[in-house]
Amino acid sequence: MNIIVCIKQVPGTNKVNVDPVTGTLIRDGVAAKMNPYDLYALEMGLRLKEKYGGTLKVLSMGPFSALEVIREAIYMGADGGILISDRKFGGADVLATSYTLCSGILAMGEFDLILTGKQTTDGDTAQVGSELAEHLKVPHAAYVRELELEGDRLRYVSNLDNKTVEATIKMPCLVCADGEVNTPRLPSFKRKMEYGNCDDLIKIITFDDIIDRDETHYGLKGSPTQVERIFEPDKTKEKVIIAEGDLAEETFKILKDRKYI
């Protein structure tokens, strides 16, 4: 089975604040890391590969610093990785990101299974996986908790609100792993020693390497959504202390005002 797992590098913390004076984002200097939800997808893929053979590669779109998370994936057991990086891809929303990932995958050749995480911890839309499946014109399943090979299909269990669904799906296909579905392994020290910088295992794809080179499909030009402004949520923790009067009634009013009842 040929598996590709999509991984994204995200800020080490999502504790960002808006500077009240300048209106800019303040991030403390915590190093970037692999999107935690992608670890579950990666672990899911590695287990399939170990059981049924084949190859597993990771794919990431982002700046060169994202090489770091590709290396981490290789230390965990991926056979190799691809970074899609080009300034032309910058400013991408979900549509353009998923389209770029699709172009990258098509440039990588055949695949049986694409795995993505449930969502990221920065953009946090949980949309890239489903849009990617649409661009690739393959079926997909989301919120998948268990995944097994069954003949030439995959058998999965997915989590749909208050139901769980058991189903099989034809390959090639895409699967978005749900969160907390396994315990991702740690990067292996041995592999780290063996592969070091992983230079031979990582390929970098730029705009010139992809098949569809219509610039209006990528980056800003390919992004229908525009972030008009970013601001800090209204965190004015209005604190109200009520010590007198009919306390039950006051509590009732609060619950009603805030629509809890």
Added chain:
Amino acid sequence: MGLLINQKLVNDETGRQLEKLCPFGAISYTDGRLEIGAGCKLCKMCVRKGPEGVVTFAEEEVMKVNKDQYRGVCVYADSDHGVIHKVTFELIGKARELAKVIDHPVYAILIGSDTDENVRELLEYGVDRVFVYDHPELKDFDIEKYANCFADFIERIRPSSILVGATNVGRCLAPRVAARFHTGLTADCTRLEMKENTDLVQIRPAFGGNIMAQIINPYRRPQFCTVRYKIFDSPEKVENPTGTVERVQIKDEWLESSTEILAVHEKEKEMDISEADVIVAVGRGLKSADDIGMVQELADLLGGVVACSRPLVEAGIFDAKHQIGLSGKTVKPKLIITLGISGAIQFTSGMNSSECIIAVNSDPEAQIFDVCNYGIVGDIYDVVPKLIKMIKGE
């Protein structure tokens, strides 16, 4: 394209300043040259807040649609085996507000099997026209079949905006369909406003709620967004529904699928306090295990679960899976009511990012009042039973 750098204005000062300013670390200043890397998200912070003229933004010709050809604010009716998810009604309420601004009709699209009852409900909430895709093979959610029906609706009706509930089904379906039409999709909006030119202003949290982003989709249609349950108010039903219904003839090719559903299981209602939207947490203010009844009743009335502080686990009153805190679970519900809990840091560290904290404690000096939004200084044995009565409308 996009951002342009005027290298003539770049020097050590402006370079470093811009490097620091970029929230995404995408600007680098090395050897006297300023570069914008692939990490750029085009938030244009460098243009607006940076030293004047160094980075500028070039507007460009973009693919534009004729917005006049798109009419209607549509809600996807999330129906699970005949039960419409309540988020649908909340969205209909919002759609009516939005549609009023631009004098558009409100549509609903309903996909499923045996939908008559659901259609009636949708009309009762004031939908102008319900488009029904009803077929026995649409009984279970199947992403390919549902996406095909949805696509047919968009192609024929050309709605201007589409609101989808952010259930797992909605979050799977909306992106698939939005991508098919190469249009934008904004996730988990918490505020929606309509401009007179039919652009939908969409506001959503990102970075785990630490940042709000205002997003528009000015050049393409339909404009798609998802909204979580309980963000908007549920509207009143209308007195005399006047909406109409269009039952769409299902084509066989829409029902082709690569997925074979083997079984659908109702999820066991397993208690996980960290998943709950509403929590009533009780502490040592509880005098006896027999009093759990009132706590449970309050939680039930609010659609929530009961949790506790550590001493109650140690006393064997609750199982450990109910414990909040450092050595228990971290929770972030929409609402938590603490009853007779002092607010030790080991407890509050597990719940202080909850959206709304109401603390009831008889000691005005209790630390819990430092972290709460509403502090009720009183005896839980007075407040809770009365509150229960009021909620029950007695």
